[in-house]
Amino acid sequence: MARERSQGILGFVGLVAVCTVLGYGAWRALTRPKPRDGPAVSRPGATGPDSVGFLSVAGEGVELEVVAPGGSRVSTTGGEGQGKIARSESAVDCPGFAAPGGNAASCTVSINLDTPPPGDYTVVARSTDRRAVVLNVGWASATQARKGAFDVRVQVAARGATSFVIIVTREGVSQRSEPRPSAR
Numbered sequence: 028m029a030r031e032r033s034q035g036i037l038g039f040v041g042l043v044a045v046c047t048v049l050g051y052g053a054w055r056a057l058t059r060p061k062p063r064d065g066p067a068v069s070r071p072g073a074t075g076p077d078s079v080g081f082l083s084v085a086g087e088g089v090e091l092e093v094v095a096p097g098g099s100r101v102s103t104t105g106g107e108g109q110g111k112i113a114r115s116e117s118a119v120d121c122p123g124f125a126a127p128g129g130n131a132a133s134c135t136v137s138i139n140l141d142t143p144p145p146g147d148y149t150v151v152a153r154s155t156d157r158r159a160v161v162l163n164v165g166w167a168s169a170t171q172a173r174k175g176a177f178d179v180r181v182q183v184a185a186r187g188a189t190s191f192v193i194i195v196t197r198e199g200v201s202q203r204s205e206p207r208p209s210a211r
Contacts, residue, residue: 078142078197080169085137086162089183090153091117093138096146103136114141142169143195151190151209154183164193166200175199181206 084091092102093112101115121134140148152162159182167174179202183189190209193202 078145078169079195079200080142080167080171082140082143082148082193082195082200083137083165084150084162085135085165086152086160086181087135088133088154088158089136089160089162089181091136091138091162092151092153093140094149094151095143096148101138101140103138112140112143114143115139145195145197147192147194147203149190149192150179151188152181152183152206153188155186157185158183164200164202166195168199173199177202179206184208 084093090103092100092104093115094100095112099110099112101112101117103117103119115138117136117138119134119136150162150164152160154160159180162179162181163176164179165174165176179191181189181191188209189206191202191206192204193200
């Protein structure tokens with residue numbers, strides 16, 4: 028009788044050991060990282076493994092223009108052609124502008140540059156009226172691993188222009204100079 032009991036206990040311990048090993052093997056198989064099919068997806072046109080993927084400048088109640096290091100530019104007032112920054116777009120949104128009492132102060136403007144090359148970019152803000160506005164500058168790396176944003180307070184004289192310089196590097200975007208009146 029003692030022998031039958033010990034065989035029962037050994038059988039139970041053996042069964043627990045077999046189930047443990049099989050459970051561990053199944054857990055390893057189910058939690059193993061899946062291999063990716065094909066190359067990793069990345070944004071086209073990136074100038075480096077993790078360079079700046081986009082740069083965006085936005086504001087309200089002003090006209091914006093961004094001038095690239097090579098002299099090409101993009102503006103919210105239009106102006107297509109050879110002098111336009113490659114892979115750039117501008118947008119103006121004026122809700123209620125056509126309605127009675129609507130004015131340009133309620134318009135929001137933005138300029139987006141896709142994979143801008145490194146260098147100094149001049150941002151110019153223009154207005155028909157005297158204004159103090161906050162311009163938002165946002166960016167992200169091509170893989171979205173790094174991103175950031177900052178605000179620039181700008182005072183624009185009536186029918187005047189104010190400009191400042193931002194620098195685009197492989198590591199990100201930052202403000203290089205303070206806003207000052209401009210003849211542009």
